[in-house]
Amino acid sequence: MADSSEKTEDPTSKKTGDSRKKGQIARSKELSTTLVLVGSAAAFILMGEQIATAIFQVTQRTFTLSRDETYDFNHMFQAWGYAFETISVPVLIYMFIALVAGVYGTIALGGYNFTWQGAAPKANKLNPLAGIKRMFGMNGLVELLKAIAKFIVVASMAYGSLLLFQDEALHLDMELYPRNLFHAMELISWAFLMLCCALIPIAAFDVPYQSWKHNKEMKMTKQEVKDERKNSEGDPQVKGRIRRLQYQAAAKRMMQEVPKADVVVTNPTHYSVALKYDPNGETAPILVAKGSDELAMHIRKIAGAHGVPIVSSPPLARAIFHTTEANREIPEKLFMAVAQVLAYVYQVKAFKKGKGKRPPPLRKDLPIPEDMRY
Known part of the structure; x- marks a missing residue:
């Protein structure tokens, strides 16, 4: 040697x-x-x-x-x-x-x-x-x-x-x-x-x-x-510590946005994504928070505590998680699937307020393109 x-x-x-x-x-x-x-x-x-x-x-x-x-x-x-x-x-x-x-x-x-x-x-x-x-x-x-x-x-x-x-x-x-x-x-x-x-x-x-x-x-x-x-590049341990702190800070900011979301789409055991949509605005639905494993569970916990609807759709949750960054609009290919989820959530809210009838269960086969399935 x-x-x-x-x-x-x-x-x-x-x-x-x-x-x-x-x-x-x-x-x-x-x-x-x-x-x-x-x-x-x-x-x-x-x-x-x-x-x-x-x-x-x-x-x-x-x-x-x-x-x-x-x-x-x-x-x-x-x-x-x-x-x-x-x-x-x-x-x-x-x-x-x-x-x-x-x-x-x-x-x-x-x-x-x-x-x-x-x-x-x-x-x-x-x-x-x-x-x-x-x-x-x-x-x-x-x-x-x-x-x-x-x-x-x-x-x-x-x-x-x-x-x-x-x-x-x-x-x-x-x-x-x-x-x-x-x-x-x-x-x-x-x-x-x-x-x-x-x-x-x-x-x-x-x-x-x-x-x-x-x-x-x-x-x-x-x-x-x-x-x-x-x-010149920095100690790897220090850089790792900095990345962890940055990740924690970003996660904290995302958790603050979860109560403002319109819906949280989950893969019950791995992923959670929180979406917000302004019907009177000019933008597509925005991803305000996302996480996997423990962070996904934390998102669901905050959403439940603040009355944010939680919808289980594993294919859609995985697609949004892998294709969209926080505070960014969802891809155009997922507009139709997200629109059906939001429509279902709005109908449920109207039903709970006594302004409509109970909507049928959300379709499991949402229109998600093959290249968006993970």
């Missing part, structure tokens, strides 16, 4: 939401770093020549100043404006691409999440014993293996890029100026991109590992799931 304290259950939506509020979501530093570096390298390849050209133009202009321009303060500000105008556009494009890569790298795993709780200082992070445990735990071992793997992969890629660009680098001194400078920057850009791409396998390993690690940390025990459901 599984240990009840073992965390085997998936996290509930409430725990997931609470964790996000605390900043506890899956994050991959390797993915973020890789995307920033690869994006920066790609942006450098795209804008490197424009940046180099701008720097070359500014430098060339600076070294060709005349003596008068050197001592002219107004020219100093013009030189600054020229430098900014020349360099700003390609540099800003480069920075924008790097910024987008950095932002996407941060939210690619776990999504966007901003919370002050995650930035709040935690005393347990200052505990040296906990820090030592993190260093020599499973997570520390994985981080060590990732660091070793990054060193090996990056070193191998660096060596490979040196071999790849060796001939071109050795012949740069044979090229004309300033073409050799731009060629050197191009070689550096592609070498930088290759080194950055070397981190992709590390990030490809780290992303599923961080997701697995986060899901493992979020696992819950069966007892935790039960306790959380109990807290």
Whole structure:
């Protein structure tokens, strides 16, 4: 049998939401770093020549100043404006691409999440014993293996890029100026991109590992799931108590309406339904109270004490009980049967007042449709 304290259950939506509020979501530093570096390298390849050209133009202009321009303060500000105008556009494009890569790298795993709780200082992070445990735990071992793997992969890629660009680098001194400078920057850009791409396998390993690690940390025990459901939905015993109180309150209200009823239709041993009808109104007969077993007996007792006629018709009592809620009109399919019961009750009342003859007994085969028989 599984240990009840073992965390085997998936996290509930409430725990997931609470964790996000605390900043506890899956994050991959390797993915973020890789995307920033690869994006920066790609942006450098795209804008490197424009940046180099701008720097070359500014430098060339600076070294060709005349003596008068050197001592002219107004020219100093013009030189600054020229430098900014020349360099700003390609540099800003480069920075924008790097910024987008950095932002996407941060939210690619776990999504966007901003919370002050995650930035709040935690005393347990200052505990040296906990820090030592993190260093020599499973997570520390994985981080060590990732660091070793990054060193090996990056070193191998660096060596490979040196071999790849060796001939071109050795012949740069044979090229004309300033073409050799731009060629050197191009070689550096592609070498930088290759080194950055070397981190992709590390990030490809780290992303599923961080997701697995986060899901493992979020696992819950069966007892935790039960306790959380109990807290969110309410204690079953308390809910049962509330339902009983609600039922008792509803039953009490119904008992107060029984004396106002025109007739109580019963199945003598199980069901009782109290009906009220206003001949001058525009509504059908209304069910004012219903009950089964002990409550049915109580309805009959109250009806007898207040002189409300009690009529035995088991099929009709069951049909009304199962199809109609309290304070609701009876279904249209039962109009004919209820009308015959009310007519019988009114005739009995008239007979008792000496205003008519005794009515014949109520028919046992009242017109109740088959789909209304329970």
